[in-house]
Amino acid sequence: MTTEENQDLESIVTKQWLSYSEEEYFATYIALPRFIKVFRGKFQQIFNRRTYAIFNFSMSIGEIIVFLGALAGLGVNMGLSYGNKNNSGSAAGINLLVCIVFTVKNSILTFLCGLSYERGIFWHKVFGWLAVLGGVLHFLSTDYQWDGWFMLGSLFGMLGVSLWPIRYFLYEIFIRLHWIGFIVVIVGIILHGVDIAIYGLGYWGLDFLIKQAVIYRHLKNAHQIKIEKVTSDMAKITILDNKINYQGGQYLCICIPKLSYFQWHPFSIQSSFGEKKIEIFIKKSGNWTRDLLVLAEKLNGEQTKAYLCGPYGFPSIDIASDYYKTFVLIGGGIGITPIISVCKQLLEERTKGRPITKIYLIWTTRSKERHEDLLSEQYIESILSLEDKQKNLVERFYHLSTSSNNKKEQNNVNDTSENQTEVKLNTEDGKFILQRPDIKQYLKTIQEIAKQNDESRVGVMVCGPSALIRSVQEKSSSVSNSKVRLDVHEEVFAL
Ligand SMILES: Cc1cc2nc3c(=O)[nH]c(=O)nc-3n(C[C@H](O)[C@H](O)[C@H](O)COP(=O)(O)OP(=O)(O)OC[C@H]3O[C@@H](n4cnc5c(N)ncnc54)[C@H](O)[C@@H]3O)c2cc1C
Known part of the structure; x- marks a missing residue:
């Protein structure tokens, strides 16, 4: 980022950011004192290598x-x-x-x-x-x-x-x-x-x-939620009375009595800490998620009761301090939800003065999802609600894996096929690239840029199908060297 861009960002700083300072960080059971968070961060820096x-x-x-x-x-x-x-x-x-x-x-x-x-x-x-x-x-x-x-x-x-x-x-x-x-x-x-x-x-x-004890506390405090069917195979749950302290990228276990008293399902939070309501996106998978879509239609906007447990999930890289200044956030399909949450949190912290050089946001999806009006690139842009100044901070790359003979689909997206042999990080932001992301090329280029910026580490977070996660893990390891190391936190949706 140029000095001018940095100054632009400084101008929207509203409150001073201090590492490990957020009261709510990781407050699953109790809010931890800052010295424990500092200690934990240092441990992570060593043990997660x-x-x-x-x-x-x-x-x-x-x-x-x-x-x-x-x-x-x-x-x-x-x-x-x-x-x-x-x-x-x-x-x-x-x-x-x-x-x-x-x-x-x-x-x-x-x-x-x-x-x-x-x-x-x-x-x-x-x-x-x-x-x-x-x-x-x-x-x-x-x-x-x-x-x-x-x-x-x-x-x-x-x-x-x-x-x-x-x-x-x-x-x-x-x-x-x-x-x-x-x-x-x-x-x-x-x-x-x-x-x-x-x-x-x-x-x-x-x-x-x-x-x-945590579940009991939650059972005594049922939450009001709204369930909306947003596409044929996706629902959005909004938790209206947000009494939960959470951190970007964490997940909650949800029980909706109208579906079953006995089933608790884990879902990543898509909102970021500090927002008034919590939003969760759910893709149809098996019985419970299918019934959820049916219930959404039945309720037709009416609120219902839900029990929540959590938040769970602990980032295995130290994102609560300024240890990393460059981030690579990678989401595959619905796996973009916790990634957006982390991205929003980092942006929010940047406005408070957190030193962040660059965030690279990479989303890869299959053709079907692109045509849904929910997880489209425009939607992601809107929920990130990037101010013009922040757009320079987050470089966004949306990948669409589609068969090249599907002409109709190709006409609807920005065809960057001329650039396909080499991924250039200066492709136009916020447009779809008609190919799977070349993870190695991305990471190598980002590592080079980090080196030029005198940074010795890059924080990578990935959520999506296991093949994508394996690829990111493997490529990060192979690209890392003594000058710049890429540390990865991964999140999977299937246990
Ligand atoms: C940490 C985490 C975060 C997740 N976040 C999201 C999200 O933001 N959006 C989203 O659409 N999906 C998310 N999922 C996946 C979601 O939990 C499952 O799709 C859902 O529980 C499926 O339930 P089902 O009865 O419809 O399908 P089933 O056919 O019963 O299950 C399909 C698969 O989902 C997983 N699963 C099912 N029930 C559970 C459970 N109680 N606990 C753990 N895994 C389960 C299993 O791997 C199973 O093979 C997440 C999963 C995990 C583990």
């Missing part, structure tokens, strides 16, 4: 430490019980402990590892598999014990009901079976005396109680 990707997979330093910690615990435990036939059970016990601890939302572990909740769930699955493997080895090396059979059976049962097809296609059934399986595993842990896993249960139990 990612290693270079090997076979498209990279780990944060925090994840490596947890992994090594689990291995060390295993070694010590096995060493202490050397000579005892039962020592082989330690492997299963420790893996089970870590597996349980990773189920906790907003946990100390996800915080220390610089992990998003979704990434925590990934490790929950990994350690679950390791616990079963450890259990099998232990089973094969010891004499018959009925409670051992029970324990191993319960672990296998849990694994069986959590397999991908059940989780993905029959989510509600999966959740119920997972709860039943968990209760059976708890019985197994107690009967078989898996001492170490009991610590995990204690930790989980504490979080469970806190969560129940």
Whole structure:
């Protein structure tokens, strides 16, 4: 940005911005004192650093430490019980402990590892598999014990009901079976005396109680919401009485009694902290979201009651301080909603004097969504409500993946195909580019620009399909070097 543009921005500064200062930041349960937020930010800066990707997979330093910690615990435990036939059970016990601890939302572990909740769930699955493997080895090396059979059976049962097809296609059934399986595993842990896993249960139990207290508080304070059907497959929920403290990019769990008293579904907040009402965009997926669209038509603008829990989700990069001055915000399809929220928050903070050099907003979508009047580029421009001066701060790139032979569609969008061999960041802002984003090219160019600006790191946030997230993770790792590092926070909509 030129000095003149910077001065222009300074002229709209209304209130001084101070890092980690917002009262409401991360106030899921209580508003945290500033020194804790500072401490957490510093931790994140170290623990969220990612290693270079090997076979498209990279780990944060925090994840490596947890992994090594689990291995060390295993070694010590096995060493202490050397000579005892039962020592082989330690492997299963420790893996089970870590597996349980990773189920906790907003946990100390996800915080220390610089992990998003979704990434925590990934490790929950990994350690679950390791616990079963450890259990099998232990089973094969010891004499018959009925409670051992029970324990191993319960672990296998849990694994069986959590397999991908059940989780993905029959989510509600999966959740119920997972709860039943968990209760059976708890019985197994107690009967078989898996001492170490009991610590995990204690930790989980504490979080469970806190969560129940939060839900109870919310149950006493039902919220009034408005549900609108905005397109054939998308609804908007507006929470009118905003009593919730949240941060850009966080999500809420919602229960609408008119649909079901028992189902709570997670949805990202699209508004940004400080706005009077909270807006959420919901795309039709399965039964609950389909019924939501039907309910919206039935209610026809009338308000209804909803229970909310949260906010959840913790950015795994330190966005509460001026650690990053350049941001790349990438959304795929409906995944643009938390991205807009973060973008709005950064813009708001910029007006208070937060030093931000540039925000690159990249949205990639399929052709169908573009023709809906909701998530169009004009709509995004309008909800960001960019003042002319801020337009220089946010460079917007809207990508449309469409088949090149669809002439009708191409006539409706700005065809930048001449620029397709090389992505230039000076393409006209706010216009559709008829190709998938070349993530590597974007990140490389942005990294170059950051280097010219004497910045050594760039904050990247991505939400969308897992293929997009993997690509951003992988490309950020490969593009990062000792001069400029790109740190990524990812958000996925499917667990
Ligand atoms: C952190 C997070 C934020 C999300 N934000 C948005 C958003 O802003 N807009 C949007 O349209 N969608 C969002 N989703 C996805 C949304 O939660 C699901 O589409 C919705 O719950 C589907 O419910 P269903 O009964 O209609 O479909 P189902 O067929 O029951 O589920 C479809 C898929 O959605 C996921 N899902 C379903 N229920 C739950 C649940 N209770 N908890 C977690 N995942 C579930 C599962 O992966 C499942 O495979 C988000 C998901 C997560 C995890």
